[in-house]
Amino acid sequence: MVAAVVLTIGVVVGMDALARLAAEPDGIPAETATVQVRDGETLSAVAxxxxxxxxxxxxxxxxxxxxxMPGVSVRAGQTLLAPVSLSG
Structure with missing residues (x-):
């Protein structure tokens, strides 16, 4: 039982470390994915x-x-390549 708890803690700590490594020094996630703008969202809301x-x-x-992009205007349904948080 104790070994299982220690192993679980190790996995959680390891996953957190991986998520932190995936972030660039400026705090922006390095991982990218395509995301879709939702109805009523601004670019800041997407971010x-x-x-x-x-x-x-x-x-x-x-x-x-x-x-x-020349500006911050987006429309609902628009697909964007964006930095995404691995834990979010």
């Missing part, structure tokens, strides 16, 4: 949803860079 805890302004900038 907040997909990378909780990361600096929203930097995530917005990265989304704009990844998608070669």
């Amino acid at each position: 907040s949803r997909i990378a909780p805890g990361a600096p929203i302004g930097r995530v917005v900038d990265r989304i704009m860079e990844l998608n070669d």
Whole structure:
């Protein structure tokens, strides 16, 4: 029983360490995925949803860079490449 608890704690700590390693030094997740803009969302709202805890302004900038966007305007249903949090 004690071994199972120790093993579980080790797995949880290891997963947390992996999630931290996946973040770039500026706090933006390094992992990317395609995400879809939901009805009524702004680019800032998308950034907040997909990378909780990361600096929203930097995530917005990265989304704009990844998608070669001239501005922050998005529309519902739009697909974007974005940095995503592995734990979020």
